Amino acid sequence: MTRRVLVVEDNALNRELLVALLEAEGCDVLPAESADAVTELVARVRPALIFMDVQLPGITGYEATRRLKGNPATAAIPVVAVTAQAMRGEEARARAAGCDAYLSKPVSARALQDVLRRWLGDGAGSSPDRR
Numbered sequence: 001m002t003r004r005v006l007v008v009e010d011n012a013l014n015r016e017l018l019v020a021l022l023e024a025e026g027c028d029v030l031p032a033e034s035a036d037a038v039t040e041l042v043a044r045v046r047p048a049l050i051f052m053d054v055q056l057p058g059i060t061g062y063e064a065t066r067r068l069k070g071n072p073a074t075a076a077i078p079v080v081a082v083t084a085q086a087m088r089g090e091e092a093r094a095r096a097a098g099c100d101a102y103l104s105k106p107v108s109a110r111a112l113q114d115v116l117r118r119w120l121g122d123g124a125g126s127s128p129d130r131r
């Protein structure tokens with residue numbers, strides 16, 4: 001299974017940190033600063049997994065996720081919401097938007113490894129559900 005992942009994050013430091021963590025896990029990372037062209041970008045890149053910042057200039061991460069999940073061509077690609085908002089109910093909002101998983105910033109290597117194991121498998125062909 002491909003480990004190509006898309007990272008949508010407008011903050012340069014947060015983006016670089018997440019990209020570095022993902023590359024350390026063997027992912028082929030494509031960074032993007034906004035989700036405005038997300039449909040076209042995802043159709044072109046065909047990532048196995050998408051990390052979606054929630055607060056973005058232009059359309060929000062949740063709106064972008066709704067668009068991806070509403071399109072049969074991209075609906076099956078798992079989307080991980082990444083948010084700084086440690087607010088009560090944020091995970092429920094992410095789920096309502098169609099996000100498959102949720103990470104809060106700052107993203108820890110351990111939390112990221114759990115997400116990758118769950119949604120990409122371990123890279124050795126195991127089922128995503130095998131822990």
Ligand code: MN
Pocket residue numbers: 009010011053054055056
């Ligand atoms: Mn942001």
